[in-house]
Amino acid sequence: MVRSNGVPSFPDPDADGAFKLDGNVDAAQLKKAEEACKQYQPKGVPGATPSG
Secondary structure, eight states: OOOTTOOTTTOOOOTSSSOOOOSSSSSHHHHHHHHHHGGGGGOOOOOOOOOO
8 A cells, every 4th residue: 555655665574574674764754655645544552663
């Protein structure tokens, strides 16, 4: 869903279900995509933070 909302480089989750962002994600576009997708986010999931 995030990819189709303007963040084509958004990664797949790792084996633990976490998303490792490598710094190639535009923060403003990610925020817009998260807002568009928030209805699908499970409760209690913390926000993504870039790893690089």
